[in-house]
Amino acid sequence: xxxxxxxxxxxxxxxxxxxxxxxxxxxxxxxxxxxxxxxxxxxxxxxxxxxxxxxxxxxxxxxxxxxxxxxxxxxxxxxxxxxxxxxxxxxxxxxxxxxxxxxxxxxxxxxxxxxxxxxxxxxxxxxxxxxxxxxxxxxxxxxxxxxxxxxxxxxxxxxxxxxxxx
Numbered sequence: 001x002x003x004x005x006x007x008x009x010x011x012x013x014x015x016x017x018x019x020x021x022x023x024x025x026x027x028x029x030x031x032x033x034x035x036x037x038x039x040x041x042x043x044x045x046x047x048x049x050x051x052x053x054x055x056x057x058x059x060x061x062x063x064x065x066x067x068x069x070x071x072x073x074x075x076x077x078x079x080x081x082x083x084x085x086x087x088x089x090x091x092x093x094x095x096x097x098x099x100x101x102x103x104x105x106x107x108x109x110x111x112x113x114x115x116x117x118x119x120x121x122x123x124x125x126x127x128x129x130x131x132x133x134x135x136x137x138x139x140x141x142x143x144x145x146x147x148x149x150x151x152x153x154x155x156x157x158x159x160x161x162x163x164x165x166x
Contacts, residue, residue, distance in 0.1 A: 033123050035089045036115060040124060040163070041133055043094065043111055046075040047165045051098060051107050060102025063109055065095055090116050092158065098165060110164040121153035121161050128163070 050070055054061045061069075067084035070076040081087050084094035092114035099108045115121035127133060128151040152162045 050075045055105045061100040063097045063099040113161045115161045118159050121159040
């Protein structure tokens with residue numbers, strides 16, 4: 001076989017490979033985003049259950065910075081999560097910082113989920129705002145764009161999704 005035919009064949013193969021990647025890449029991102037969304041919904045449910053149980057009994061709970069409180073108390077599957085470090089479905093960090101005032105039973109804080117990149121974080125944030133997630137409890141309006149009750153994205157590179165829990 002002559003060298004021109006080999007080079008031409010390699011060029012065609014490269015063009016086909018690049019085209020296939022461009023077609024398939026959005027599908028991978030979409031599947032990844034859906035997996036992250038399912039995980040975030042489960043984390044929200046666990047955090048809400050934790051808050052409601054502790055609020056009901058009037059327990060003053062101090063803020064914590066990892067998922068240990070949720071896993072050791074049975075709100076999250078301890079086979080999947082321990083402290084949230086590198087434990088999301090995409091291998092990034094998840095943290096929980098919930099505090100309940102013993103006398104007023106007011107809740108502050110929420111969940112922080114590292115979505116990996118700005119595009120994925122924006123997609124998750126937009127999903128929360130279009131009310132496709134279950135309610136996150138009283139005092140949270142999913143359409144709020146800014147402020148203490150807003151689901152927000154922050155950071156560069158590895159972007160965090162912040163979800164207030166009330």
